[in-house]
Amino acid sequence: MNLRRDVFQALADPTRRAILLLVASQSMTAGAIASNFDTARPTVSKHLQILTECKLLEQEQNGREISYHINAKKMKEVADFIEPFRKMWDARFNKLETIMKKYSR
Amino acid sequence: MEQKTKITAEEGKQELVITRDFDLPLELLFKAYEEPEIVEQWMGTKVLKLESKKHGSYQFETMDPKGNKHGFNGVIHEFITNRKIVRTFEMENTPFGVQLEVYEFEKLSDDTSKLVMHVIYESVAQRDQVLQLPFAQGINMAHNRIQDIISKLK
Numbered sequence: 001m002n003l004r005r006d007v008f009q010a011l012a013d014p015t016r017r018a019i020l021l022l023v024a025s026q027s028m029t030a031g032a033i034a035s036n037f038d039t040a041r042p043t044v045s046k047h048l049q050i051l052t053e054c055k056l057l058e059q060e061q062n063g064r065e066i067s068y069h070i071n072a073k074k075m076k077e078v079a080d081f082i083e084p085f086r087k088m089w090d091a092r093f094n095k096l097e098t099i100m101k102k103y104s105r
Numbered sequence: 106m107e108q109k110t111k112i113t114a115e116e117g118k119q120e121l122v123i124t125r126d127f128d129l130p131l132e133l134l135f136k137a138y139e140e141p142e143i144v145e146q147w148m149g150t151k152v153l154k155l156e157s158k159k160h161g162s163y164q165f166e167t168m169d170p171k172g173n174k175h176g177f178n179g180v181i182h183e184f185i186t187n188r189k190i191v192r193t194f195e196m197e198n199t200p201f202g203v204q205l206e207v208y209e210f211e212k213l214s215d216d217t218s219k220l221v222m223h224v225i226y227e228s229v230a231q232r233d234q235v236l237q238l239p240f241a242q243g244i245n246m247a248h249n250r251i252q253d254i255i256s257k258l259k
Contacts, residue, residue, distance in 0.1 A: 008233070012116040082112050085236050090110035093125045093220075096147040100133045103143075 006054045007074070015039065016047050020056060020070060027060055027069035114236060119229045121236070123222040131212040134220060135187045138208065150177070159184050163192070179203075187212075194224075201235055202227040 010016055015037065022028065022036055034044040048068060051057040055074045060067045114121040127134050137143050141152040144165075153164040158181065165177040176197035183191035190208040195201075207223040226232040 008116050082114055082236050085238070086108075086110055086112045089112070089123055089125070090108070092147065093110055093127070095149075096134075096137050097127055097129060099143065099146050100127075100129050100137050103133060103136070 007056065010050050010054045010056055013047070016051055019047055019051060020075075023057065023068050024070050027067040029065050029067045033068065114232070117229055119227070119232050120223065120225045121232060123224070125220050126213065127218050127220065128216065129218055130216055131187055131210060131218040134218045135210050138190060139186075156181065157184055202231050
């Protein structure tokens with residue numbers, strides 16, 4: 001199973017991205033998260049489940065309440081996903097620039 | 106620090122945009138794409154054929170450290186000097202399909218220019234595979250290039 005693709009599918013949804021932004025600064029309970037959206041509570045629960053399954057969110061037991069917080073490590077992994085590709089192009093373009101500067105002289 | 110090369114790859118889309126600002130006049134930047142012997146130098150590929158004109162085609166070839174040859178080819182759909190190139194790009198014998206590339210060249214000042222490269226893949230899955238490629242193999246290539254450049258600076 002391609003876990004990486006699951007992460008991107010999870011991030012493809014605007015509501016789920018909004019949830020991640022919401023819990024980025026503080027952990028929140030499912031109820032508190034749901035109160036920020038017009039969508040039905042079960043829908044929000046489903047989003048939380050998907051985000052937790054792909055490890056973008058982590059659950060924390062606080063007494064009888066479960067709160068959610070962002071998994072910074074996983075988020076960084078996703079942010080770094082295209083970095084090698086970018087570096088490859090950057091190196092290629094740097095080389096182009098170096099070579100062409102010689103031509104201009 | 107502001108990055109000179111930027112990549113935009115939105116989730117769930119079969120395209121990506123690469124932008125780069127160059128400390129080069131527009132004419133020199135374009136020349137780097139037009140002339141086979143210059144393309145060879147910065148792409149690090151052998152240029153078997155490059156017809157820089159509308160309805161022209163091109164064929165590149167690289168050799169990996171093991172001595173295996175890898176071919177790349179495509180056709181040129183539009184070629185407007187100092188402005189625009191539209192071409193297809195295909196890595197031979199790979200499952201990545203044919204991609205459509207739209208290059209737009211722009212003058213920023215007398216000594217600086219910008220390239221916007223819009224790449225469209227056959228599917229989202231193929232785009233994501235290509236994006237992941239450097240993880241698997243390209244990263245060594247990029248490292249070598251970086252080392253090349255650094256060694257020239259010394």
